[in-house]
Amino acid sequence: MAATMSRGLRSWQRWAGYPYELAALARLWCYNHGWFRTRRLPRPVISVGNLTVGGTGKTPVVMHLVERLTAQGTRVAILSRGYRRRSTAPQLLVSDGQQVLVGPEEAGDEPYLIACRCPRAVVAVGADRYALGQWVLTRLPVDCFVLDDGFQHVQLYRDVNLLLVDATDSEGIQAALPIGRLREPLSAAARASAVLITRVDAAHEGESVWRPLLRACGSLPPPIRVGFQAEEYRRVGTDERRSLEAFHGRSAMIFSGIGNAESFRALVEKLDLTVIEVLAFPDHVHYTREMMETIRTKAKACGADLLVTTEKDAHKVAPLLAPEAVCWAVRLRTEIVSGQEQLEQLLRLEPPEGGTDGHA
16 A cells, blocks of 8 residues: 555656656757757856756866866866855856955855865856856956856857766656756756766765666766765864864764755764764855854754864855854865766867857
């Protein structure tokens, strides 16, 4: 009986998601058949995106790609929507590749984090990424663009289209919005130059999300597997650093405003910390001093030794902490578990031969 009810629920969820899937397919059909225009920037574009709402690790992957490209001498500009930023400017320069020009509230938390972690890259935000790219080119020399969260932004041609899928979120790809978390049908993965399966520790992991993609698309290039490893602790608002071993065996209250709060909890628990309280806020949350005082009070009440957050949240809460408050952020690094050469080949870009139009 329970199995029958479960199958019925899954069937109902599938039907509820059909209108959203059909809308996504209709939009893409219009681009592919020339009803809507796809425009091309005069520099190569690498897009990093996903099929689901929520966090798949786009920001650490973007930072890894930018670090690899700048190490080769490539002048990179990151184009981001700047979701939930406070600034209303249609185009905003977050970093000119020499200094960070605005804060996380004005820029958006993810573009600000990228600008801090990739100091030689240009970072700009704006809803229309084609207009944003042209705007950047009138101001700064750029060899290529990295499009943050761009898989659905098909109005801009991309030379490399990277699709991220979270290995720990097989449930998230079962149904479309509003019931599930899919922005598009799984068959949309066929647009990808490569699929990056994220949050894995070994080359054999991620099959629970890879198999459904293969069934939906028929064939795909071999996946690139990516892991996110903790690197160190950094005290929020200061330059103080601690090794991962510094807090072994301690208790912690953790808080975050990210797309996948459970992944952060799992990461912290791997660091040999005992998590005794979790506060998960909406992604891109705007913190206030009152919120931070409440967080600190709860940490004290539950007897936690440490207050721990993400690197993305750290930049937003730093100016809100009381002088006596101590909060630690976990700094991550991206590791290519398998498919390194495949990814490096995709990053060997050639400038476009010309023209401003293309296809999605």
